[in-house]
Amino acid sequence: MNNWNDWIEAQPQVVPMLVESIKKQRLAHAYLFDGQAGSGTMELAILLSKSFMCQEKQGANPCLTCLDCTRIDSGNHPDLHKIAPDGQSIKREQVDYLQKEFSYRGVESRQKVYIVSDADKMTGTAANTLLKFLEEPQGETLAILLTEQVENVLPTIRSRAQHIRFHPPLKEEIVKQLMENGIDQKHSSFLAELTENKEAALRLTEDDWSFQARGVVLQLMHELYTRPDQAIITLAEKWLPLMKERIHQEMGLEMMTLWLRDLLYIRVGKQGELVYSDFYESYKELSLSTSQRLITLSLAKVMEAKSQLSANVAVQLVMERLLFTIQEG
Incomplete structure (x- = not known):
């Protein structure tokens, strides 16, 4: 330009x-x-x-x-x-x-x-x-x-x-730029929502990290609401090994925030604004067994976990506490 x-x-x-x-x-x-x-x-x-x-x-x-x-x-x-x-x-x-x-x-x-x-x-x-x-x-x-x-x-x-x-970059423009770099529309939209800038989004695509992380977060969050005992195993075997760097840990928590926000949108009838739109059917099922209040509390717990990471609390301890508090409601 x-x-x-x-x-x-x-x-x-x-x-x-x-x-x-x-x-x-x-x-x-x-x-x-x-x-x-x-x-x-x-x-x-x-x-x-x-x-x-x-x-x-x-x-x-x-x-x-x-x-x-x-x-x-x-x-x-x-x-x-x-x-x-x-x-x-x-x-x-x-x-x-x-x-x-x-x-x-x-x-x-x-x-x-x-x-x-x-x-x-x-x-x-x-x-x-x-x-x-x-x-x-x-x-x-x-x-x-x-x-x-x-x-x-x-x-x-x-x-x-x-x-x-300066205004943050327009998400539509970021999506367009990412697609021009060979990333499909679904994942481009996800990365634009996650990072809000092209450069950070492209860094997350290196070694397919963002693709793997997306799948792990979807699995972890679904298990947390359906099989909480299995969620702890997924945390240890998949989430923690993939999120070794601080930037990745922060992105992982942000992905969890987006997941919870999607679930909240389903509860209030905003299906058209989902980030994980391919998870729609699972969201509908999960929304029947939780409330808007509990989802909002879970979002607050993720924000608290982000603060703990910034204070250099051990990531395993942060994540185990987070899963436990979300499970307990």
Whole structure:
């Protein structure tokens, strides 16, 4: 998607705001793009960089053919700098290097842009160093900070950048993108509901993990409501060996949440919104032996289990407690 019109449906509030600022030449010196993976924060940061630097733009749209645009597309524009975490964090040395680069005169143009990915992962010294840079911009400088966890960005940095909140990606668009990657519609819809972004969804398809996990969760939850003694065995023999990584454990719990939500939808007559639509007949049968109140309580227990995982409680203990409490009602 190469122009602003391409993004209007995905980000109907963000795009008009930026387009108007570009047309009126009233761009802020710093922006904080706040959005989850897949929402287009990096793509729009690049597009904004082109509109800022392009000398041949038409309205707000960059021409895409001038030297500035083509060098940005190729990733080697000398006046566009990107910073990303070096390991687990962005370090002061990276910001110091950025400041040094910006002390030189623009090579290709008068403007300079820097994009900071995962701005919430700056060390304290890096954040304070960047803060001074934000307070004293040199020449025609545009700073674009990207984050998925805006609450972890230094408050003084947030106050010196224009905060723009991005909508989560549209599930229909994620489904379309996943199908273009060769994933069938049923599983694409499931992954879109589970992850809410294409990149995370594609990672889950590696080694067929998501396909296996879906089947294990369906088996585990059905047994929990029909043969609880067998559910404990399935947990030990299938769920735990498959969910070794923390991200997989969290996804497994999210799959359980979706399963319980489907069961709740059956109880309240929303059959058209099922994630596990192929499980419809089993849901109908199970819904006869449980209540809306108990399903809601079970959903709350899964949320509690997620919190326990975040607190580093052993996953086996978390899951055994969860199954027991759901079984007991």
